[in-house]
Amino acid sequence: MTPKIRTALEYCPNLPSPPGIAIAIVELGRDPNVDLTSLARLLSKDPALASRVLRASNSALYAQRRRSHNLRQAMVVLGLNATMTMALSFSLGDMLNGETGTARGINRYWRRALISASAARMISEMVKLQDHEEAFLAGLLQDIGVLALDAAIPEDYRPLLRDTTGHDQLLSAEREQLGSDHGEAGSWLMRHWGLPERLAPIASMAHDPLNTRIPTDTRVFVKCIAVAGQIADLYLDHEDRDAATEQLARSAWRLLGMDGASLETLLARVSEVLPDVAGLYDTEVISARQAAGVTDQAREILAIRNLHLIQQISEQQRQVQDMEDVTQHLRETANRDALTGLQNRRRFDEVLETEFLLASENSWPLTMAFIDLDHFKGINDTHGHLVGDAVLSSTARILTQHLRKRDFVMRYGGDEFVALLPGTGLENARGVFERLREAIVSQVYEGSRGASFHSTVSIGLASHMDGPRRVASAMDLVRAADRALYEAKGGGRDRIGIDASTAA
Numbered sequence: 001m002t003p004k005i006r007t008a009l010e011y012c013p014n015l016p017s018p019p020g021i022a023i024a025i026v027e028l029g030r031d032p033n034v035d036l037t038s039l040a041r042l043l044s045k046d047p048a049l050a051s052r053v054l055r056a057s058n059s060a061l062y063a064q065r066r067r068s069h070n071l072r073q074a075m076v077v078l079g080l081n082a083t084m085t086m087a088l089s090f091s092l093g094d095m096l097n098g099e100t101g102t103a104r105g106i107n108r109y110w111r112r113a114l115i116s117a118s119a120a121r122m123i124s125e126m127v128k129l130q131d132h133e134e135a136f137l138a139g140l141l142q143d144i145g146v147l148a149l150d151a152a153i154p155e156d157y158r159p160l161l162r163d164t165t166g167h168d169q170l171l172s173a174e175r176e177q178l179g180s181d182h183g184e185a186g187s188w189l190m191r192h193w194g195l196p197e198r199l200a201p202i203a204s205m206a207h208d209p210l211n212t213r214i215p216t217d218t219r220v221f222v223k224c225i226a227v228a229g230q231i232a233d234l235y236l237d238h239e240d241r242d243a244a245t246e247q248l249a250r251s252a253w254r255l256l257g258m259d260g261a262s263l264e265t266l267l268a269r270v271s272e273v274l275p276d277v278a279g280l281y282d283t284e285v286i287s288a289r290q291a292a293g294v295t296d297q298a299r300e301i302l303a304i305r306n307l308h309l310i311q312q313i314s315e316q317q318r319q320v321q322d323m324e325d326v327t328q329h330l331r332e333t334a335n336r337d338a339l340t341g342l343q344n345r346r347r348f349d350e351v352l353e354t355e356f357l358l359a360s361e362n363s364w365p366l367t368m369a370f371i372d373l374d375h376f377k378g379i380n381d382t383h384g385h386l387v388g389d390a391v392l393s394s395t396a397r398i399l400t401q402h403l404r405k406r407d408f409v410m411r412y413g414g415d416e417f418v419a420l421l422p423g424t425g426l427e428n429a430r431g432v433f434e435r436l437r438e439a440i441v442s443q444v445y446e447g448s449r450g451a452s453f454h455s456t457v458s459i460g461l462a463s464h465m466d467g468p469r470r471v472a473s474a475m476d477l478v479r480a481a482d483r484a485l486y487e488a489k490g491g492g493r494d495r496i497g498i499d500a501s502t503a504a
Helices: 003-010 020-029 034-041 047-057 071-078 080-096 101-103 107-125 132-141 144-150 154-163 168-180 183-192 214-238 241-257 260-280 290-332 345-362 376-383 385-402 426-440 474-490
Strands: 366-374 410-412 416-422 443-444 451-454 457-465 496-498
Touching: 003 183, 020 080, 034 047, 034 071, 034 080, 047 071, 047 260, 071 214, 080 132, 107 132, 107 214, 107 260, 107 385, 132 214, 144 154, 144 168, 144 183, 154 168, 168 183, 168 214, 168 260, 183 451, 214 241, 214 260, 214 290, 241 260, 241 290, 260 290, 260 366, 290 474, 345 366, 345 410, 345 416, 345 457, 345 474, 366 385, 366 426, 376 385, 385 410, 385 416, 385 443, 426 443, 426 457, 426 496, 457 474
Parallel strands: 457 496
Antiparallel strands: 366 416, 366 457, 410 416, 443 451
């Protein structure tokens, strides 16, 4: 709040004060040991106020099954906090609803406060806040700063009241012309009156409910008041109710996670209690016919919005699925060799660690094979790289055909392949790879100038958890298979080598 406005409020001779009964109620509220008897004694001094509390307990606002016939019964029905809240709000209502307030153009904002208060109480019930009456009072007082600014700087403020039509428009004009808004003035006024400290900041916080400076334990409460204010705007602003309903639906979802069906139920409940609220406060809020009309119009808009949301959700789900498919494709592409279609070295590293751990934990054998094409450089040099690529692809296909689906075969790099056979011991693996070696050597390739040729492979085998065969780590298994491969090459190629360190 600007220093000019703060000074104007502090030294304003016309600044309103609550009546004596309201001040006495506030004082009672500060006493943690206050009881119904003390409050009843105070209320009995104001028969009009006592009758209003009785009427409140029997109104649709509280929807009690049993009617109260005297003040004591009403106070038992409402409870201590609710009785104090209602009594204080009635006292403040008398002040705001008087002739002076009406002359100052306050009536519209008092109507907004009554609708906000009713909606805030219902929202607090829906989101399971503890003190519904505190929400009612906060909704009632969130615009009290309008009264303060009108009294403190009438020459500057009354043109704003006259020239603006909606709450948001008034806020914008206040901030542009005055450098602050009625929320800040309302917080100051409530502290000046000595109202409960928790209530005072709500008037300014409700205008910016997503502000990260709002205390964590107050955020839901502030959001309730903010949404309640937008519900009031829906009923009071006549220019574009479609836009107001859309804005309310977005805010209710974003701030409170309230879907269209819940919001529709809330609006129906608010419409139901507004006539009783108007009667309790002896003021005109909105006619029952108008309230029902607004609710019906909002229901239609919310139904259309819900259909759009369903469509949007479906589209979003489709987009998410498409993104997941693309991500999965990219992941597979990153792990797959483009030429042979086999998984690549990157995928081998992942699979090896997993399978080695499973074999060690479950004591089942794991055999690894290095497969290297013999004299592959000579094939490329003699017949060209296209023929060399055909040999690599054919070898990959033969490997895939001769191994089980649960086995893993990957291109390790260049002319080298690697295979992992979970659950297969060394002797069984030797038979598998012997047949595979024979299948590779029997494959006929057409080389340059019509010449045909065969290709051979050298294979190195090593096992883990196969009887007495053990290695300390996955990398030790790789080294053992690599040693076996070099043994096969050193022995003349086109054969299978077995690592001696893992042999039985």
